[in-house]
Amino acid sequence: MPSFLFWLFAIVMLVFGALVVINRNPIASALSLVVCFLGLSALFMALDAFFIGIIQVLVYAGAVMVLFLFIIMLLDLRAEERRKMNWFAFVGGFLVALSLLVQILAVIGSTRMAKQTFPPLASPHADDVRNVGLVLFGNYNLPFQVIAVLILVATIGVIVLSKRQLR
């Protein structure tokens, strides 16, 4: 992938990711999150991870975001009314996040490995989904089944939680 396309998708993703936090209206936040995830899936595909990119669009931009929008609609959330802001907490939280960012960037900047470009693939048209599937159903068969049980438990938990009376 050419360098300018990487920066285009990266900047789109970061701008819309920031809009998720900045927007006051929850629906605008959710829609910004969709665009952010689409940019992220473009970055996955730039890294030759086509399966993960498609899964990102299907699961996040499709299923999870519909769930978010559905809950926002169900609760009938409007744009937040302005409350008295706790400036001490606001500045403190901002400083903590900023120091985390500075630390991450410092670590990346001091790593020699980070300055290397990506090595070329042995075959540029590798069968991505097949290879992921072989590893997933071969080496990671037991974790895969545990995940299946986890999703079953989550489904039952959601049904129990959203019943009107908890007994």
Place this chain on the structure above:
Amino acid sequence: MTTLGDYLTVSGILFAIGFSGVLLRRNVIIIFMALELMLNAANLSLVAFSRFRLGDDGLPNYNAQVLVFFIITVAAAEVAVGLAIIVALYRTRRTTHVEDINSLKF
């Protein structure tokens, strides 16, 4: 050419955005969305490392991509349960504002 550091930088900035969202926002649903941003930032750096460290056959390291697959699955389950908890919370307390939920506050 893009380097590994470019991807890690983007991933780090995205993580910091999500982290600041968790710390600064007071709406439970927005906090939840910021959590998703942080999970996805971790996924991006995992995929970047999978492409960077090729396996013996010269293909990407698929172990990392399987881990990303698991993270996405668990995150989807977590969103479903978390939103159900938020709905149950809204039914009893009529709010999604974290400062109104202070029964356990010292």
